[in-house]
Amino acid sequence: MSLVLSVVVPCFNEEDVLLLFYNRMKKACDTAVPSGAYEIIIINDGSTDNTWQLAQQLVKDDPKVVAIDLFRNHGHQLAVTAGLMKSKGSRVMMIDADLQDPPELLEPFMKKIDEGFDVVYGQRKIREGESVFKRFTAKYFYRILSSTSTTDIPLDTGDFRLMTRKVVDQVNQMQESHRFLRGMVAWVGGRQVAYQYDREKRAAGETKYTLSKMVSFAADAITGFSTSPLRLAIYVGIAALFFAMILMAYVIISYVYFETVPGWASLGCIFLMFSSVQLIILGFIGDYIGRIFVEVKGRPLINIRQVLHRDS
Ligand code: UDP
Ligand code: MG
Numbered sequence: 403m404s405l406v407l408s409v410v411v412p413c414f415n416e417e418d419v420l421l422l423f424y425n426r427m428k429k430a431c432d433t434a435v436p437s438g439a440y441e442i443i444i445i446n447d448g449s450t451d452n453t454w455q456l457a458q459q460l461v462k463d464d465p466k467v468v469a470i471d472l473f474r475n476h477g478h479q480l481a482v483t484a485g486l487m488k489s490k491g492s493r494v495m496m497i498d499a500d501l502q503d504p505p506e507l508l509e510p511f512m513k514k515i516d517e518g519f520d521v522v523y524g525q526r527k528i529r530e531g532e533s534v535f536k537r538f539t540a541k542y543f544y545r546i547l548s549s550t551s552t553t554d555i556p557l558d559t560g561d562f563r564l565m566t567r568k569v570v571d572q573v574n575q576m577q578e579s580h581r582f583l584r585g586m587v588a589w590v591g592g593r594q595v596a597y598q599y600d601r602e603k604r605a606a607g608e609t610k611y612t613l614s615k616m617v618s619f620a621a622d623a624i625t626g627f628s629t630s631p632l633r634l635a636i637y638v639g640i641a642a643l644f645f646a647m648i649l650m651a652y653v654i655i656s657y658v659y660f661e662t663v664p665g666w667a668s669l670g671c672i673f674l675m676f677s678s679v680q681l682i683i684l685g686f687i688g689d690y691i692g693r694i695f696v697e698v699k700g701r702p703l704i705n706i707r708q709v710l711h712r713d714s
Contacts (some may be wrong), residue, residue, distance in 0.1 A: 407431065408494045409513075410485030410566035410572045412478050413457070414447040416499040416661045418606035420456045423499045429462070430505040434512050443468045443485045444499075446452040447474030477615065479581040479622075482561060486570055501605035503562035510597060520592035523556060523584070524599050531603030541577050543620055551627040552648035556596060560584065568592075568707060570647070578699045580622040589627075626699075629692030636685025639678050648676035 409427060413420060424442070431440045436691070445468065446454045451568055457469040470484055482496055493515060497503050515520040529537055544557045561583050565573075572590045573583070588594065611619070648670050657667035 403439055405439050405441055405491040406435050406437065406493065407508075408489035408491030409440065409678055410445070410482055410484075410489060410494060411443065411499050411507075412445045412481035412485065412494050413449060414455050414475060414478070414481070414610045415449045415451045415453060416607060417449075417452040417456060419500050419604075420444070420453060420651075422465075422605055423501055423505070426501065427497070427505040428466075429646075430508045431466075437492075438466070441466055441468050441489070441491060443470060443489060445470045445472065445481045445485045447472050447477070447481035470577045478561075479583055479619070480610070482583055483581055485632030487574055487601075488657045489570065492567045494563055494567070494570045495685070496561045498560075500607065503560070503601050504599065504602065507562075507597065507599060514595055514597065515564060515566060517536055518593065519595045520569050520590075521563055521587055521594040521641075522597050522662070523559050523563045523594065525556065525596040526601040527558070527598050529601045531599075536609075536651055539616070543695075547585075547620075547627070548631050549621055550624060551585070553585055553627050555585050555588045555623075555627065560594070563587065572625045572702065572705055574701050576699075577702070578626065580626055582623040585623060585627045589701075592707065606646045611632075611641065612650075629695060632635045632692045633685055635681050639681030639683075639685055642678035642681055646678045649674050 407593060409431065411427070416423075425443060431442065432438070444457045444460065446457055447567070448471065454469075454471055455465075460467040462629045468488065470488060472481065472484060476484075483498075495508060495511065497505065507524060508708060511522040514599075523526065529540070532540075540558070544555075544559075548555055548557060548627075565587065569590050569592060573586050574683075576586055578586075653667045653670045653674075656662050
């Protein structure tokens with residue numbers, strides 16, 4: 403029997419919530435997929451608590467549970483990637499284990515896909531129980547990201563989403579090791595739709611995203627989806643050149659009409675000219691590095707949704 407749905411759940415030290423999550427998710431799956439053709443994939447991302455023992459027990463008790471144990475902590479995005487690669491369902495949901503994303507939204511998400519969408523992603527209306535710092539950084543992070551990136555990455559959206567197999571296959575083809583999944587899914591394209599929801603408090607336990615993990619996550623997002631910072635030197639260089647010309651006029655006028663220290667004018671001109679030209683050239687080099695970066699990532703050239711042929 404082919405699976406209708408795979409639920410991918412990354413877990414890092416989630417012993418406090420895993421069973422709570424499982425019970426709610428299971429109910430939601432039974433409602434949304436009455437045939438029972440689904441799997442819940444729990445990925446243990448190098449936990450140091452009892453998460454793996456709990457996952458093993460769930461596998462024993464429930465044939466619909468698949469548990470994947472990673473050798474060490476690889477971080478949220480790679481843990482989810484492991485789940486995406488092992489998933490077999492014709493639709494895949496990514497969801498956090500901490501119940502901040504309500505499993506019950508599976509049903510409305512499924513309806514959206516039935517309507518013909520490729521991706522339904524949860525968009526947060528409010529974020530409950532999160533610090534002012536987290537809310538502030540999250541808000542501005544998404545806005546800076548969308549202004550630097552050429553991919554249209556939706557605002558205030560996490561990884562909580564339901565995708566069709568075609569989209570998951572396309573994402574799985576992307577081999578980049580610094581993964582920013584929500585951007586990668588957006589990059590695939592197709593019909594993607596937001597579903598607004600209130601993000602709840604973590605059901606139990608602490609956030610597993612430390613400040614350093616958040617910073618490297620943000621860096622992966624910006625560098626993975628934009629090469630524009632590399633080109634920054636061109637703009638600064640052009641501004642500097644403009645400024646240099648005004649200054650050079652001043653230096654030459656001073657040299658011709660007023661008394662100046664010998665050597666000052668020529669040194670001033672050389673310095674101004676060359677430093678702005680250097681910046682511009684640095685920007686060009688940056689542009690080439692950006693292109694090399696895009697090539698090295700080796701993403702699929704074209705995202706083909708389907709090929710239709712009368713005899714097929
Ligand atoms: N997570 C993971 N590996 C990590 C960090 C987090 O698998 O290194 C999982 C975690 O168990 C949870 C999800 O990623 O299911 C989101 O993490 P968390 O809720 O701590 O992040 P927040 O919601 O605070 O941003
Ligand atoms: Mg959370």
